[in-house]
Amino acid sequence: MTRNYNFSAGPSALPEDVLKLAQKELLNWHGLGLSIMEMSHRSPEFVGVAAEAEQDLRDLMQIPDNYKVLFMQGGASSQFSMIPMNLLRGKTTADYINTGDWSKKAIKEAARYCEVNVVADMADNNFTRAPSQEELKLNPEAAYVHYTPNETIRGVEFDYIPDTGDVPLVADMSSNILSRPIDVSRFGMIYAGAQKNIGPAGLTVVIIREDLLGNILPSTPALFDYKVTAGADSMLNTPPTFGWYLAGLVFKWLKAQGGVEAIAEANQRKAEKLYGAIDSNAFYSNPVALNARSWMNVPFVLANADLDKQFLAEAEKSGLLNLPGHRSVGGMRASIYNAVSEAGVDALIDFMQDFSQRHG
Amino acid sequence: MTRNYNFSAGPSALPEDVLKLAQKELLNWHGLGLSIMEMSHRSPEFVGVAAEAEQDLRDLMQIPDNYKVLFMQGGASSQFSMIPMNLLRGKTTADYINTGDWSKKAIKEAARYCEVNVVADMADNNFTRAPSQEELKLNPEAAYVHYTPNETIRGVEFDYIPDTGDVPLVADMSSNILSRPIDVSRFGMIYAGAQKNIGPAGLTVVIIREDLLGNILPSTPALFDYKVTAGADSMLNTPPTFGWYLAGLVFKWLKAQGGVEAIAEANQRKAEKLYGAIDSNAFYSNPVALNARSWMNVPFVLANADLDKQFLAEAEKSGLLNLPGHRSVGGMRASIYNAVSEAGVDALIDFMQDFSQRHG
Numbered sequence: 158m159t160r161n162y163n164f165s166a167g168p169s170a171l172p173e174d175v176l177k178l179a180q181k182e183l184l185n186w187h188g189l190g191l192s193i194m195e196m197s198h199r200s201p202e203f204v205g206v207a208a209e210a211e212q213d214l215r216d217l218m219q220i221p222d223n224y225k226v227l228f229m230q231g232g233a234s235s236q237f238s239m240i241p242m243n244l245l246r247g248k249t250t251a252d253y254i255n256t257g258d259w260s261k262k263a264i265k266e267a268a269r270y271c272e273v274n275v276v277a278d279m280a281d282n283n284f285t286r287a288p289s290q291e292e293l294k295l296n297p298e299a300a301y302v303h304y305t306p307n308e309t310i311r312g313v314e315f316d317y318i319p320d321t322g323d324v325p326l327v328a329d330m331s332s333n334i335l336s337r338p339i340d341v342s343r344f345g346m347i348y349a350g351a352q353k354n355i356g357p358a359g360l361t362v363v364i365i366r367e368d369l370l371g372n373i374l375p376s377t378p379a380l381f382d383y384k385v386t387a388g389a390d391s392m393l394n395t396p397p398t399f400g401w402y403l404a405g406l407v408f409k410w411l412k413a414q415g416g417v418e419a420i421a422e423a424n425q426r427k428a429e430k431l432y433g434a435i436d437s438n439a440f441y442s443n444p445v446a447l448n449a450r451s452w453m454n455v456p457f458v459l460a461n462a463d464l465d466k467q468f469l470a471e472a473e474k475s476g477l478l479n480l481p482g483h484r485s486v487g488g489m490r491a492s493i494y495n496a497v498s499e500a501g502v503d504a505l506i507d508f509m510q511d512f513s514q515r516h517g
Numbered sequence: 518m519t520r521n522y523n524f525s526a527g528p529s530a531l532p533e534d535v536l537k538l539a540q541k542e543l544l545n546w547h548g549l550g551l552s553i554m555e556m557s558h559r560s561p562e563f564v565g566v567a568a569e570a571e572q573d574l575r576d577l578m579q580i581p582d583n584y585k586v587l588f589m590q591g592g593a594s595s596q597f598s599m600i601p602m603n604l605l606r607g608k609t610t611a612d613y614i615n616t617g618d619w620s621k622k623a624i625k626e627a628a629r630y631c632e633v634n635v636v637a638d639m640a641d642n643n644f645t646r647a648p649s650q651e652e653l654k655l656n657p658e659a660a661y662v663h664y665t666p667n668e669t670i671r672g673v674e675f676d677y678i679p680d681t682g683d684v685p686l687v688a689d690m691s692s693n694i695l696s697r698p699i700d701v702s703r704f705g706m707i708y709a710g711a712q713k714n715i716g717p718a719g720l721t722v723v724i725i726r727e728d729l730l731g732n733i734l735p736s737t738p739a740l741f742d743y744k745v746t747a748g749a750d751s752m753l754n755t756p757p758t759f760g761w762y763l764a765g766l767v768f769k770w771l772k773a774q775g776g777v778e779a780i781a782e783a784n785q786r787k788a789e790k791l792y793g794a795i796d797s798n799a800f801y802s803n804p805v806a807l808n809a810r811s812w813m814n815v816p817f818v819l820a821n822a823d824l825d826k827q828f829l830a831e832a833e834k835s836g837l838l839n840l841p842g843h844r845s846v847g848g849m850r851a852s853i854y855n856a857v858s859e860a861g862v863d864a865l866i867d868f869m870q871d872f873s874q875r876h877g
Contacts, residue, residue: 165556167755170551171552180543184536190836196528197527200839231591234753238740238741357554357758359719359759360719374736378598381598394710396719397719399718479556484559
């Protein structure tokens with residue numbers, strides 16, 4: 158069996174060891190004679206799997222005790238609605254930083270529930286950088302400040318955590334959670350769709366400070382209520398059990414790699430190598446400001462866009478999959494999440510050099 | 518490897534052939550060198566898998582062309598909110614039939630969005646039967662009529678489809694979808710959590726008549742809007758791709774069994790055998806009216822409840838898993854969904870007879 162290198166932006170590569178273990182026990186989990194996905198979510202076995210996954214995530218991210226960890230459904234996009242529904246708490250305005258497509262989606266949905274104040278708009282820079290702290294026109298009366306620490310499509314990542322004073326900071330970490338250490342206590346809430354660094358699509362992780370729970374908008378669906386969800390240990394109804402289990406395996410794998418600190422070193426090395434290969438070769442380019450280049454998503458274009466198709470076709474033949482850029486921007490994008498090995502990045506760089514020599 | 522018989526109410530048994538195929542291709546789907554769950558939902562390969570699953574479901578249920586099929590997240594419980602949000606369409610009242618715990622949950626959530634008119638309440642009969650058509654006090658001005666064709670916890674199943682005239686009929690078929698042929702054209706909307714007869718938890722199937730789309734409540738989250746979801750082919754954001762893929766495998770498996778007609782015959786045979794074993798032995802009993810006994814969920818109690826624990830422990834030793842009744846009612850429950858084989862039911866009956874002879 159040949160596994161190819163997979164640079165998909167999401168759903169994306171999972172650790173091969175995790176897939177192998179899941180494969181091995183798919184029909185018979187721990188000798189019980191049934192699959193983990195055939196088991197009641199309220200069985201002691203699954204409740205144990207679920208609790209262990211939460212604890213491992215808490216360990217990995219050093220999540221303080223006054224934060225709840227929720228395992229939800231609906232993807233980060235459902236959070237775009239849940240955030241105002243839960244976090245306005247009697248206020249009527251929220252601050253949003255716009256650094257790209259995902260910020261814009263969050264803003265559009267929030268605007269249906271409150272007045273959205275865009276406190277920095279990187280559209281002015283064609284989304285090629287993050288705003289500095291000084292550029293943020295924060296409103297001290299805002300219910301919360303929302304931002305997207307890493308924009309998957311254009312590969313723009315903040316190199317700092319915004320200081321929002323007493324106003325809770327809310328971060329869509331879908332595409333960079335667990336990629337490097339962060340100080341969770343700086344945030345009111347962190348959320349992430351699983352399908353990049355956590356597990357398969359269909360699971361969403363929410364980390365929220367306890368004092369922010371409660372006081373929802375009256376029209377909030379029961380399953381969108383963080384407090385109710387927390388009170389039911391994320392099992393108000395049947396959760397996506399297989400995804401939760403797989404996320405747990407990914408957390409164990411990450412611990413075995415040395416945790417977030419070790420994976421951050423690897424991620425930095427992978428990213429620096431790849432940006433180095435792009436910057437040192439006139440055949441390729443990346444437009445993002447140096448201090449905002451994402452460790453996770455590396456978009457690049459060819460000097461001659463006529464060669465795009467050939468580049469992608471030859472890459473695929475070389476076992477380098479899913480390199481097209483997002484349909485809204487074109488070009489190429491290599492997503493190099495935690496599960497994409499350094500060997501994969503090396504193979505991509507070798508291919509890029511070879512391709513440019515043959516066509517440059 | 519030994520697979521046990523699994524009578525879990527949900528998440529529940531999946532066809533072994535489906536699990537084996539999923540296991541085989543878990544790391545390398547169709548020779549592409551990556552897992553189906555590592556693939557973009559917008560890749561032609563996954564879009565093909567998704568479309569084929571929909572078509573197979575359409576074939577199996579003979580879904581008319583004027584119905585949309587949606588693959589959503591959040592479970593049937595999220596539908597409890599989505600239904601009033603989408604289907605009130607300017608009206609302020611809806612009819613609900615109460616036949617048990619799941620009906621009650623649907624009613625409780627709907628009551629947050631509209632006036633709920635309970636048109637038949639089986640609480641009066643301790644939820645041991647379904648109401649007759651004549652008992653339904655339907656309101657011709659209701660936006661819709663909601664009911665639960667099969668109540669998983671107490672094993673109460675309608676043996677007819679209520680006639681609601683021009684008022685759209687909405688059915689929570691989570692626990693009996695695909696168990697027997699039904700006339701979809703009698704319904705405005707059918708929905709089902711996947712984790713009984715469709716696939717793993719985390720996927721919800723919605724079948725809705727096109728003319729009911731649109732005109733949502735203003736506070737409806739974008740992802741709760743059926744029309745928007747339908748317009749995006751259920752890919753407004755990343756869907757639960759692995760669950761969708763597995764559902765597709767289950768649909769193919771069901772076709773290979775001879776479709777819904779053939780599985781219905783098997784289901785009827787399994788249910789009649791098991792109820793026969795209960796009714797013919799004073800050691801066991803089931804309180805549900807004969808015409809409302811579920812083909813899918815068969816609760817029963819022992820004449821001597823002191824033996825419950827021993828019954829369950831010995832059953833588990835005999836490879837008969839997950840037979841405790843729901844925590845709200847106690848006793849036993851055998852859920853015998855499509856994927857539970859006749860051999861499994863036979864093994865359970867043999868065990869029940871043996872146990873009663875030893876303890877009767």
